[in-house]
Amino acid sequence: MSGCQIDKNVIRPIRFFNGACQMLDQRRLPTEEIWINYTDYQGVAEAIRSMVVRGAPAIGVAAAIGTWFGARDIETESSEVFFVELEKVCEVLAATRPTAVNLFWALERMKSFAHANLDRSVLELKIGLEYEALAITQEDEQLCIKLGRHGAGLIPDGARVLTHCNAGALATAGYGTALGVLRAAVASGKKISVLADETRPFMQGARLTAWELQKDNIPVTLICDNMAGYLMSKGEIDCVIVGADRIASNGDVANKIGTYTVAVLAREHNLPFYVAAPLSTLDMSLTDGSQIPIEERDAREITHVGDIQLAPSGVPVRNPAFDVTPARFVTAIITEAGVVEGDYSQGLAALFNK
Amino acid sequence: MSGCQIDKNVIRPIRFFNGACQMLDQRRLPTEEIWINYTDYQGVAEAIRSMVVRGAPAIGVAAAIGTWFGARDIETESSEVFFVELEKVCEVLAATRPTAVNLFWALERMKSFAHANLDRSVLELKIGLEYEALAITQEDEQLCIKLGRHGAGLIPDGARVLTHCNAGALATAGYGTALGVLRAAVASGKKISVLADETRPFMQGARLTAWELQKDNIPVTLICDNMAGYLMSKGEIDCVIVGADRIASNGDVANKIGTYTVAVLAREHNLPFYVAAPLSTLDMSLTDGSQIPIEERDAREITHVGDIQLAPSGVPVRNPAFDVTPARFVTAIITEAGVVEGDYSQGLAALFNK
Numbered sequence: 238m239s240g241c242q243i244d245k246n247v248i249r250p251i252r253f254f255n256g257a258c259q260m261l262d263q264r265r266l267p268t269e270e271i272w273i274n275y276t277d278y279q280g281v282a283e284a285i286r287s288m289v290v291r292g293a294p295a296i297g298v299a300a301a302i303g304t305w306f307g308a309r310d311i312e313t314e315s316s317e318v319f320f321v322e323l324e325k326v327c328e329v330l331a332a333t334r335p336t337a338v339n340l341f342w343a344l345e346r347m348k349s350f351a352h353a354n355l356d357r358s359v360l361e362l363k364i365g366l367e368y369e370a371l372a373i374t375q376e377d378e379q380l381c382i383k384l385g386r387h388g389a390g391l392i393p394d395g396a397r398v399l400t401h402c403n404a405g406a407l408a409t410a411g412y413g414t415a416l417g418v419l420r421a422a423v424a425s426g427k428k429i430s431v432l433a434d435e436t437r438p439f440m441q442g443a444r445l446t447a448w449e450l451q452k453d454n455i456p457v458t459l460i461c462d463n464m465a466g467y468l469m470s471k472g473e474i475d476c477v478i479v480g481a482d483r484i485a486s487n488g489d490v491a492n493k494i495g496t497y498t499v500a501v502l503a504r505e506h507n508l509p510f511y512v513a514a515p516l517s518t519l520d521m522s523l524t525d526g527s528q529i530p531i532e533e534r535d536a537r538e539i540t541h542v543g544d545i546q547l548a549p550s551g552v553p554v555r556n557p558a559f560d561v562t563p564a565r566f567v568t569a570i571i572t573e574a575g576v577v578e579g580d581y582s583q584g585l586a587a588l589f590n591k
Numbered sequence: 592m593s594g595c596q597i598d599k600n601v602i603r604p605i606r607f608f609n610g611a612c613q614m615l616d617q618r619r620l621p622t623e624e625i626w627i628n629y630t631d632y633q634g635v636a637e638a639i640r641s642m643v644v645r646g647a648p649a650i651g652v653a654a655a656i657g658t659w660f661g662a663r664d665i666e667t668e669s670s671e672v673f674f675v676e677l678e679k680v681c682e683v684l685a686a687t688r689p690t691a692v693n694l695f696w697a698l699e700r701m702k703s704f705a706h707a708n709l710d711r712s713v714l715e716l717k718i719g720l721e722y723e724a725l726a727i728t729q730e731d732e733q734l735c736i737k738l739g740r741h742g743a744g745l746i747p748d749g750a751r752v753l754t755h756c757n758a759g760a761l762a763t764a765g766y767g768t769a770l771g772v773l774r775a776a777v778a779s780g781k782k783i784s785v786l787a788d789e790t791r792p793f794m795q796g797a798r799l800t801a802w803e804l805q806k807d808n809i810p811v812t813l814i815c816d817n818m819a820g821y822l823m824s825k826g827e828i829d830c831v832i833v834g835a836d837r838i839a840s841n842g843d844v845a846n847k848i849g850t851y852t853v854a855v856l857a858r859e860h861n862l863p864f865y866v867a868a869p870l871s872t873l874d875m876s877l878t879d880g881s882q883i884p885i886e887e888r889d890a891r892e893i894t895h896v897g898d899i900q901l902a903p904s905g906v907p908v909r910n911p912a913f914d915v916t917p918a919r920f921v922t923a924i925i926t927e928a929g930v931v932e933g934d935y936s937q938g939l940a941a942l943f944n945k
Contacts, residue, residue: 451905466855498856546621552812
């Protein structure tokens with residue numbers, strides 16, 4: 238079975254080939270590039286939970302691979318037992334993180350594949366699930382490239398673009414969503430420069446976005462999250478582009494904490510605010526964003542950096558990892574099936590019929 | 592000469608008595624309470640520059656003490672030489688940080704005192720300048736208490752109050768401006784709780800505001816700067832109060848970077864946005880906030896925490912330390928001379944005639 242090529246110039250945070258999986262430990266970037274081997278679904282679940290791998294599309298890819306690991310290791314020849322055990326594997330993977338819907342999308346797709354092949358032997362099911370996980374991985378990068386082409390036209394030549402968190406190659410199987418749009422704009426000959434919010438507390442902007450844009454020679458300047466408003470007020474930002482962890486059917490967007498603030502600021506300064514995400518990030522079962530579960534993470538992410546204590550011992554902390562940006566703040570949603578503006582309820586549903 | 596009392600339960604970041612000065616090293620809070628002795632004006636200048644002492648009113652107090660140190664050490668009996676040398680001392684202190692006007696206000700007040708006593712001997716001038724520095728120190732705490740009483744009525748019982756940076760006892764000679772208002776509200780019997788923005792990159796909220804409110808048993812919860820918008824959208828914040836580094840005559844407010852963003856968010860959610868500052872923070876020579884110089888600080892404040900590297904080597908960084916919030920976002924400015932709402936151009940000028 239062929240897999241992703243390993244090309245030193247292309248960033249792919251998950252290597253899945255010949256039935257093995259390695260993930261780039263994103264907690265240790267940008268100072269260390271450490272790859273961790275995973276061979277079972279429990280390991281993949283822990284990688285998602287502990288944010289070795291993060292970013293909604295990449296979490297989906299990892300979950301698909303984890304599902305295959307789990308399926309492969311079910312020791313039975315009985316289809317009935319296999320499906321019961323597969324369900325348990327998926328439950329463990331589903332319990333890792335609540336907000337990014339791509340996780341649940343990938344698990345559903347893997348289960349649907351298995352259920353569509355009920356008549357196959359357990360061995361054939363296992364082989365089929367490996368193909369499906371590989372397909373999800375490869376499709377993710379391909380759809381990012383397509384999404385990027387759809388969005389590139391929205392980015393003016395010379396634009397100074399603000400992004401928040403990391404919706405780049407590192408958040409996907411490769412190429413990226415928001416950063417994929419910027420890569421496509423650059424590929425089309427435009428000169429752009431990027432302002433990267435550092436994105437407290439996990440510092441995806443400082444550690445990941447700055448790192449991957451630097452690697453691609455796309456000019457990037459790092460700022461703290463609380464500086465974007467000032468730079469907008471000085472006329473130093475032309476547009477905003479971010480990814481998404483879950484988009485409700487009305488266009489409300491859950492994304493990394495702080496995205497909502499950037500959206501409010503963009504509107505105050507009459508700047509376009511773009512969201513780039515694959516169809517797998519759309520949750521058409523939700524009427525609006527208020528139904529999206531928001532993960533609260535550990536206080537230590539805020540009170541410490543490494544072993545350095547930044548806050549008094551015992552201080553209460555709130556650490557919501559995501560927020561919801563109402564659709565009215567979103568100028569356009571860019572997907573691999575096209576760009577939607579205006580009436581998201583109609584426009585997003587229509588994407589699935591393309 | 593009597594000085595500030597040292598009371599373990601009262602936070603005063605600058606101890607100035609018997610002609611000596613100690614400052615609490617605010618870079619090392621909350622994990623270490625280290626006091627540094629200063630005996631000359633160069634040391635005080637370095638303390639301001641390196642943020643051992645910070646917060647506009649406290650910078651003013653430190654500058655006054657530094658001016659006295661400098662004056663005391665001028666070795667001359669000639670008034671003429673003394674005034675030339677005093678000017679040089681003030682120039683060194685003035686060059687430490689550009690935004691907080693209290694620095695320049697304190698230097699001007701010290702120089703004015705000296706010039707008003709031109710006929711005195713150099714020895715008498717030196718003694719007089721020590722009295723003046725002590726007066727500035729003591730007045731600062733007293734005016735904070737007065738300011739707090741003026742503002743306390745604006746804070747509703749049960750309010751969940753967001754504050755940004757540290758405008759507390761640590762930013763003044765004692766008691767605080769924004770936190771002084773909250774202390775006064777609590778003293779009047781109100782129950783309030785505080786949400787403290789951590790305030791990147793220097794972490795004044797996490798390190799200082801959380802520390803001093805915890806000491807005072809005022810409930811405080813720490814959040815990252817990018818979380819305030821989310822909590823407002825969930826209805827979990829009732830009002831905002833911040834300090835200021837310089838206020839133009841039209842009511843535009845320069846304060847810690849990120850304040851403008853909080854103000855935009857407050858308006859989006861119809862929440863009052865209060866600014867608490869002494870008259871010494873008003874710069875009536877400026878018609879609006881665009882004339883306020885904004886300090887840009889070192890990139891390392893953003894790329895590193897201690898020795899831990901958070902961003903790829905060599906990434907360009909913007910690090911503006913302040914921003915300007917236009918007067919239209921400010922619900923009221925609270926000073927020791929009273930509260931101004933509405934027409935700031937008239938209202939602020941009128942404060943000086945009270």
